[in-house]
Amino acid sequence: MKLKLSAPSKTLLKSNIQITGSKSETNRSLLLQALFPSIGIENLSNSDDAQVMQKGLKIDKGVVDIHHAGTAMRFLTSFFACQEGKEITLTGSQRMTERPVKVLVEALRSLGADIEYGQNEGYPPLHIKGKKITKNKVSLPANISSQYISSLLLTAPSLENGLELDLVGKITSVPYIKMTLALLSQIGIQNEFEGNTIKVWPKTDVANISLVVESDWSSASYFYSIVALSDVGSSITLSAYKEDSLQGDSVLATIYRQLGVETTFSNNSIEIKKTGESKTDNLMVDLADAPDIAQTISVTCFGLGIGCHLTGLHTLKIKETDRLEALNTELSKLGAPISVTDKDLTLKTSESIKSDVAIDTYNDHRMAMAFAPLALKTDLVVNDAGVVSKSYPDFWNDLRQLQFEVSQVD
Numbered sequence: 001m002k003l004k005l006s007a008p009s010k011t012l013l014k015s016n017i018q019i020t021g022s023k024s025e026t027n028r029s030l031l032l033q034a035l036f037p038s039i040g041i042e043n044l045s046n047s048d049d050a051q052v053m054q055k056g057l058k059i060d061k062g063v064v065d066i067h068h069a070g071t072a073m074r075f076l077t078s079f080f081a082c083q084e085g086k087e088i089t090l091t092g093s094q095r096m097t098e099r100p101v102k103v104l105v106e107a108l109r110s111l112g113a114d115i116e117y118g119q120n121e122g123y124p125p126l127h128i129k130g131k132k133i134t135k136n137k138v139s140l141p142a143n144i145s146s147q148y149i150s151s152l153l154l155t156a157p158s159l160e161n162g163l164e165l166d167l168v169g170k171i172t173s174v175p176y177i178k179m180t181l182a183l184l185s186q187i188g189i190q191n192e193f194e195g196n197t198i199k200v201w202p203k204t205d206v207a208n209i210s211l212v213v214e215s216d217w218s219s220a221s222y223f224y225s226i227v228a229l230s231d232v233g234s235s236i237t238l239s240a241y242k243e244d245s246l247q248g249d250s251v252l253a254t255i256y257r258q259l260g261v262e263t264t265f266s267n268n269s270i271e272i273k274k275t276g277e278s279k280t281d282n283l284m285v286d287l288a289d290a291p292d293i294a295q296t297i298s299v300t301c302f303g304l305g306i307g308c309h310l311t312g313l314h315t316l317k318i319k320e321t322d323r324l325e326a327l328n329t330e331l332s333k334l335g336a337p338i339s340v341t342d343k344d345l346t347l348k349t350s351e352s353i354k355s356d357v358a359i360d361t362y363n364d365h366r367m368a369m370a371f372a373p374l375a376l377k378t379d380l381v382v383n384d385a386g387v388v389s390k391s392y393p394d395f396w397n398d399l400r401q402l403q404f405e406v407s408q409v410d
């Protein structure tokens, strides 16, 4: 599906949007619910990634295909490996077979798990025979993906002796690890994170409890970008959000303040409002804690004509696509003075945006959604626009709600 996007006729925006639950919190909560059925979940994500997770958790034998969902791939690997009697081939999209899982597989093997690679050493598909795991100490690199760590931590309470992780190297995407531990705490599972060591104590059952998933902050980022690129006075209210979020991407509120956007929390919602022009002409941010908003922020800065220097992007090359290359290619098509390395991105100030450009999305939902706000500055085509369903199936309808013109062109 190819979509043509044009700006609303009025660029002073005022609207309310309801966003569904965080996919990260949802996929953690679903796994915990599979281990402890007394857990209820409210405000589940309606994303493809949450659906494949839900489906996968119900399967005991055979093939589980998690498509593009990194969290499902990584979280289910530990889940199946530690459940006696399960025999699963865990696979996904072509891109998933290029996203590394070696660190996780080696950690699980050293705990006694039976996992074989189905094609290439270090990558999915995985053949997993579930076993009872009694060893409880493992050391693993922490600088490639936090999902390996969250995966082990989520399954840890179901292990007879719990688990102690020794994290080696600089820990990346730390808020996602803290989110995992916070959810364990919410359901009464004792855990401790001190220095480079994380401990999780075992638990056989959990009291009846309902986990309320906060709405997705990464999805909120596209509205921050829209407000930043709109006229002063524009505002969008998003729900349901809270100030003490478990999601690291809630740092958006602080980052976008520099771009003239203020956030007000009230009654489970946030009002994001453009209150003035950007306070900087070169935004500097380290996104090692919030890698998923790198695309949104770089496109906003380009739309505003300001520069940016984004660091801490070393995980972007192994996500849905190589996001640094994809940003470099697509922003260059629009005339952006951009350069990237394998861990940072630099954009210089610019004065114009090329028109009649079709943005390629590389099977990456965030490429489609991050570029969409630029329609406020120039008409735009987004190729393969259906990719958004990975995290945000309602995205194009929500843009229409803001009076963007969104029409199919082939």
Ligand SMILES: O=C(O)C1=C[C@@H](OP(=O)(O)O)[C@@H](O)[C@H](O)C1
Pocket: 023, 024, 025, 071, 144, 145, 146, 147, 150, 172, 173, 176, 291, 292, 315
């Ligand atoms: O644990 C999670 O829910 C996630 C962790 C992050 O991955 P990395 O730890 O690989 O950076 C993030 O990019 C991803 O979208 C979701």
Ligand SMILES: C=C(OP(=O)(O)O)C(=O)O
Pocket: 068, 069, 070, 071, 072, 292, 319, 320, 366, 391
């Ligand atoms: C990187 C992402 O997801 P995952 O790693 O779970 O596929 C994302 O949603 O931006």
